[in-house]
Amino acid sequence: MENGRIPPRAIRPVITACDMLTPYGPGIDACWSGIHDKVSTIRRLNRFNTASLQSDCAAFIEGLDYHGNESLVMQMIAVLFARMRNPLPGDAKLLVATTKGEIDLLEKMILEGRGDEKEFDASGLPGKVSALAGLKDRGTIISAACASASSAVARAALMISGGSADCVLVVACDSITEFVFAGFSSLMALDKTASRPFDKGRSGLSLGEAAAYALIMSRERAKREGLEIVAEISGWGLSDDANHMTGPSRTSDGMILALERALHSADCSRDDISFISAHGTGTLYNDQMEMRAYRTLFANGPVPVYSIKGALGHTLGAAGLVETIIAARAIRARQVPPTVNLRDVDDDAAGWAFPEKQDACKGHKALVTNAGFSGINTVLVLS
């Protein structure tokens, strides 16, 4: 790419089926309605003792059995797969996006002093998901910090457009555990109550948990099999800041690079972009970094930006897929979701981010951006 223009791809990857389990409950409709009703699912967490931690709030799913027989993520995925109306194609490749997968099983092993923790099977999750989905492929873990899911979607799209796969199931999941919660607390990254992306008074993120899946295949196959097309993954751009392990770039150069790569990959112009589904964690530096990048790239005027993390928390390795599915719904509805918990818009987001939903005025494509530890940036272009 750096040395010339890539010709438009002949094979176009599309999402033909998707679903999610979020703190709103099962289904896309529940999440979509909750966000549009400006209901935040961030509330008092009672899964473990948070007394000495930075916050006692998170967006969690009711009814999960913590330190039970099955991991939290497998419990979530079982609910999701049980809702499937059509069987999955047996030839689908499987990508499982996660940051910590079944870490609650390791916690349990250490807390109960049972077995040799060094024998813990850290790579067992894809096999379990594959068996539950009835796929031949044993699956691959994709992990790119908080950009894991969007990296997996980009990988699936790359596999399809490159011809190495005809159909890919992306499953994304992460759960709220003491392991993860204490870690974010130690980094002083949590808002004491509920995250407020793009707000002047924002003071950190709120953790969330979710599982989601998307079945991605070539447009030709979807057409041949008479499947509904939810959205096309028209382009993707991945980059790294190469700057800091936990802090985003102060120049936004990595995110700008990912945005440019994504637009180039989709062979589209800035004017084609209707809105941006931002990573929008609610931390001071992340939101600042993102707005600097958007203002640089869209220097001619604001493009509506929103974040769903004030509504359902930061779902870590699942975030990119939940956000992709909501963005796909927003394209269809021609409506930009509100940023829940946004009250006093920060100066650098003024005119871009809104507490109320907006009509999507121009363009027919959306950007979905994510950023994570290690300076990872991903941008997807959806149509």
Next chain:
Amino acid sequence: MVSVKGIGWINGTEYGSVSGDRRVRYQDRMELRTKLFSCPFKGFGKLDDVSVMLCYAVALALKDAGIDYHADRKQPAGLIGTNASGCLQSDINYFRDYLESGRIMARGNLFIYTLPSSPLGEASIHFGLQGPLLYAAEPGGSLLQAFSIAADMIRIDGLPVMLAGSAEVDEAIYCVLSGAAGQEMKGNSICSLDEAIAVAESGRNISGVINDFMALNKERHSA
């Protein structure tokens, strides 16, 4: 056409490179930093074991491919990593430390290594690599996925150079892959992508993979 331009590796007693047909014994792993890095590595002492091995292997691979680097001079190369154990040792270290604190305060500098992508992040910062960065692992930790992803990013996304490899707490191997856009690099290729994939498909461990690449390189030179 994607080919392998450089390979660096390290284990508990030796390090080396494939194109340069180099194999060197060493005593003190931490002391290697003055020999293997071409500029000071900030905060090297706080890295977890996987990050240490990965960064050494990447330094050796870049040198083997004739690629100069500096953290302040960023380049569009990306990093795809894999392994069999994820970040299990760092997970255990972090959580045990948290429990020993009475579940009061975890340590952030241990928590950051509880992501399997974190060692890649340390390398991207030190070597100034701004390309895609991700961890991809199949059961068993074969190099196959890492090679496939890196090669697709070169062939389809047009990235000029990608590094792909595997790192564990006691050994690592990283390979520099390039396509037509990266052909201005010095030296000959070690092998083609197909040959590298055949090595990865053999399912051998890191030591076995290193031996296979050494043999391929010798064959190419003697041909």
